[in-house]
Amino acid sequence: MIDLSGKVVLVTGTSGTIGNGIAQRFLDAGALVVRHRGVEDGDLRDSAQRVVDDAFARHGRLDAVVNNAGVQPVEPLSGMTSAQWQSVVDINLTGPFAVTQAAVRHLPRGGSVTHIASIEGTHPAPGHAHYAVSKAGLIMHARAAALEYGPLGIRVNTVSPGLIARPGISEQWPEGVARWQAAAPLSRLGTPEDVGNACVFLASELASWITGQDLVVDGGVTARPTW
Numbered sequence: 001m002i003d004l005s006g007k008v009v010l011v012t013g014t015s016g017t018i019g020n021g022i023a024q025r026f027l028d029a030g031a032l033v034v035r036h037r038g039v040e041d042g043d044l045r046d047s048a049q050r051v052v053d054d055a056f057a058r059h060g061r062l063d064a065v066v067n068n069a070g071v072q073p074v075e076p077l078s079g080m081t082s083a084q085w086q087s088v089v090d091i092n093l094t095g096p097f098a099v100t101q102a103a104v105r106h107l108p109r110g111g112s113v114t115h116i117a118s119i120e121g122t123h124p125a126p127g128h129a130h131y132a133v134s135k136a137g138l139i140m141h142a143r144a145a146a147l148e149y150g151p152l153g154i155r156v157n158t159v160s161p162g163l164i165a166r167p168g169i170s171e172q173w174p175e176g177v178a179r180w181q182a183a184a185p186l187s188r189l190g191t192p193e194d195v196g197n198a199c200v201f202l203a204s205e206l207a208s209w210i211t212g213q214d215l216v217v218d219g220g221v222t223a224r225p226t227w
Contacts, residue, residue: 002204005030008059009203010052012036012044012099013069017166018116021192022066022199029200032059036069044069044095052102062106064203067096068116070134074127085130092134093141100145100156109153112203115142116195117158119218135160139214146212155211159198162218165189185220 009026013019015037023033034055036044044051056062070092075084100113107113120128121135138158145156163180169189170177181187198217201207216222 002029002200002206004063004200004204007031007063007203008034008055008061009064009066010034010036010055010062010099010103011066011068012051012095013116016068018161018164018192018195019068022068022116022196025193025196025200026066026203029204031064031203034059043090045090045098048095048098049102052099052106056106061108062103062111063108064112064114065099065103065107066114066116066199066203067099067138069095070116072128072131075130076127077129080130088130089134089137092131093137096138097141100141104149104152104154107152107154110205110208111154112207113142113145113149113154113156114199114202115139115156115158116199117142117160117214119160119162119216119222121158121160121214123222142214143212150211155202155207157202157207157211158214159195159202160214160216160218161190161195162216162221163189164195165191180221183221183224184218185223188219190217190219 009031011023014023014035026033036051096115115138117138118135120132121139124132142156142158198215
């Protein structure tokens with residue numbers, strides 16, 4: 001087990017299934033976790049500096065950040081309004097940009113930032129154009145930030161989950177779950193803990209020479225040919 005005892009980690013979006021799983025895995029690794037529940041706590045574009053500064057002030061240090069807060073609405077591209085598009089981009093992409101920029105002022109050499117992106121950042125699904133574009137943007141932001149913050153000793157990466165189990169998903173979307181299980185080489189949905197394990201790894205010394213990378217956590221589904 002990776003030991004992060006004494007480390008302080010800020011995780012955004014912990015009111016959701018994935019965010020809560022990420023926070024729990026950091027707790028299991030011994031870290032002190034500062035939870036930002038989600039977008040309902042306020043627009044992170046405007047509150048990022050306060051959220052980060054409060055975490056640092058309360059605990060005297062900040063070692064890692066996981067930008068997980070996000071939304072995933074469904075809207076056909078043909079009928080999507082500018083407001084719907086902008087809302088998703090603001091929350092999923094601009095929010096993490098603002099949090100990262102604020103956090104870098106406190107992160108030490110060896111500190112890390114991890115964005116929760118998605119396999120839809122490279123494999124879009126119908127009705128998710130705004131979501132997919134925002135996640136693709138997160139992947140590129142991590143690469144750009146890794147380039148610029150590397151000289152400070154700060155690493156920036158993304159984790160791209162596939163379909164993650166949540167309460168009721170098999171009843172709400174039985175056809176989709178069945179298709180996923182048939183397509184994934186490991187034949188199951190992911191768990192929030194699977195995502196959390198990837199985040200803990202990237203925040204640890206084991207990943208000290210890893211930056212600007214996208215760690216795909218999808219049970220192998222994107223390895224399957226689509227033709």
